[in-house]
Amino acid sequence: MTRLNSLTAERDDQLSRAFAALADPTRRDMVARLAVRDATVGELAEPYDVSIQAVSKHIKVLSDAGLVSQRRDAQRRPCHLEAEVFNLMTRWIERYRQQAQERYERLDAVLAEMRGDDQPTESEVRKRGGAS
Amino acid sequence: MTRLNSLTAERDDQLSRAFAALADPTRRDMVARLAVRDATVGELAEPYDVSIQAVSKHIKVLSDAGLVSQRRDAQRRPCHLEAEVFNLMTRWIERYRQQAQERYERLDAVLAEMRGDDQPTESEVRKRGGAS
């Protein structure tokens, strides 16, 4: 932990909160519904058989993660989905997914070469054994 | 909860595990490093000042989420990043991000209309009062 890049600490926290928020099926369902239209806490709570306080907590989690915002409309607190943090998550995931995919695509070639010809190229050796 | 679409329950579980797995900064860091190259448990553990057992647990979490796989190489258990579940996550996020973004882009127009004319269209009423 100590060695994690401290420059990305804040962003890490946001990512952590965002991923954690979406780890709950109920919250993901709320997000899905908020993508269609804004909704008050009561409206959001309606489909689930949990207390409205529980739903309020869920919204707080989503809100702390920056995934939703709430405005005020009389007694109501309509929730609105914020796209920005989703971008952050997508970018994080895509970065590593692509690296993994690229490595995977190269794997076939490497394996074929190793099977057909015992002498893999220098760059492939570097990749497998590789330094730092 | 009961009302969540039961057809997507399995996928939901996988998504839940995947999001939960990536909610931890240490695990995200592991993923980042595994994107570069496969690594054994010991290699993965090296940068962090936690026990190797803790790291082993982290790997189990990632593995249960389907994000990494482990093969055997003598005593070692090299870990490999699996791109597939990342696709699942990206698709989920992108779906709702896009909806939110589209709605956001339309918002200006809607607001202008509501301010200029007190009588929202039927379809807008349906949207706000909306059924299921």
Next chain:
DNA sequence: CATTTCTTCAACCAATGGGTTGACAAGGGC
């Protein structure tokens, strides 16, 4: 065969998370 290396399993502990109920704040509607 005994030892050493790499990893996981098991038991435990403190902290977190999702749920509950009860009280209270904030704002119309009568």
Next chain:
DNA sequence: GCCCTTGTCAACCCATTGGTTGAAGAAATG
């Protein structure tokens, strides 16, 4: 002004999680 609706806060409960240490499994090596 009173109350009814909407939502949050607070305290509590129990299950899960991330960490620890100690023991055990799996496989090469002396």
